[in-house]
Amino acid sequence: MKRKLTLMMLGMVLLGTISCNKEDKLDANSVFVDSEIEQNEFDKYIYTNFTKPYNIDILYKYVDRESDLDYNLVPAPYESSIRMTKLLSYLGLEPYNDLTGSKEFIRKYFPKLLNYIGSVAVRNNGTVVLGTAENGAKMSLYNLLDLNAETGQDKDYLNYYYFKTVHHEFQHILNQTKPFPSDFRAITGLTYVDDAWNTVYPNSAAGNANAISAGYISPYASKAAEEDFAELYSFYITRSQADFNAMLNIPGATDAGKAIVIKKLNVVKTYMRDNWNIDMDKLRENIIARMDKLDTFDQTSLN
Known part of the structure; x- marks a missing residue:
């Protein structure tokens, strides 16, 4: 028994010696070092025109952990991403710079x-998501597959699919x-009416007229007060007075409903003036x- 115990102890000592020898031979360099990714011209453009002046980063290469996995989504095309980035600066950021002076x-x-x-992103009820804002830190913009040389010149298309959405989501953050x-x-x-907005006020001329009659600038505005406020703001600043009228x-829209819309719009204007010193007109x-x-x-040059 004593001999067995001695042999076991000797084996443990040898094993420890071998383990130490192996550890001594390990490479001191960590394998968990991020490799440097060479920046292309677009990456440099984003850094110079968004990250440095605004502390904003742009993900134009699809990153699954930053996207909503409840939907079947595809990456944005490279050319469309460039176009969106330049248009976003021109139509989404610079107007605020002009008004605030910096x-x-x-x-x-x-x-x-x-x-x-x-x-x-298509919901189960058939409606689509064109943009989202998360906790004031991230904004996701969808449908870049359709942003091209033709649609990039169509102001109604740009407003409907992109920039009305940008200003809507930004209003949520404010x-x-x-x-x-x-x-x-x-x-x-x-x-x-919460999530029933698209059935109460379906996407049709009659649905839009009924929404106005109920005091909502759009069917989606009837979802909740927060959406109502953002819809009024974003529709107003992206359309001429003639288009808004x-x-x-x-x-089919009633005068009483129109009066309610205008009353709420005045509250939005006052809020922006008093809280942010921004004249919506x-x-x-x-x-x-x-x-x-x-x-x-x-919309395409990175110079």
């Missing part, structure tokens, strides 16, 4: 991560920082003027 407003409040997705007044929610009272005066004038110059704006 880049500080955007640097402080605009989301720090932009995520580009090629396709739209509301998270400084809540809008409770009297806005009280104007329409208990008529918000056309939305209100759709055949001047902001709209700036955005419309830029839209009118789209045919001379270079």
Whole structure:
């Protein structure tokens, strides 16, 4: 028994010696070192024009952990990503710079991560997601597959699919920082319909007219007060007064409903003026003027 115990102890000593010898021979360099990724011209453009001045990063290469896995999504095309990035600066950020006199407003409040997705996200009820804002830190923009030389010149298309969405989501972030007044929610009272908005006010001329008659600028505005506020803001600043009036005066809409929309719009204007020192009429004038110059704006050069 004593001999067996001695042999076992000797074996343990030898094993420990062998283990130590192996550890002595391990490479001191860690295998968990990120390899350097060479930046292309677009990466450099993003760093110079977004990251340095605004502390904003852009994901144009599909990253699954930054995307909503509830949907079947595809990456954004490279050319469309360049086009969106240049248009975003031109139509989404610079108008605020012009009004506030610096880049500080955007640097402080605009989301720090932009995520580009090629396709739209389709919900189970058939509606589509064109953009999302998450906790004031990230904004995802969808449908870049359809952004090309032709659609990039179509201001109605750009507004519907992209920039009305950008300003809508940005308004959510501003509301998270400084809540809008409770009297806005009280104007329409208990008529918000939550997720039933697309069945109560279907996507049709009659559905839009009924939404206006109920005091909502769009069917989606009837979902909740937060969406109502953001819809009013984004529709107003991305459309001329004539276009906005056309939305209100759709055949079938009642005067009473139009009056409610205008009443709520005035609350939005006051909120932006008093809380952010932004005149929505001047902001709209700036955005419309830029839209009118789209045919001379270079959407592809990275110089």
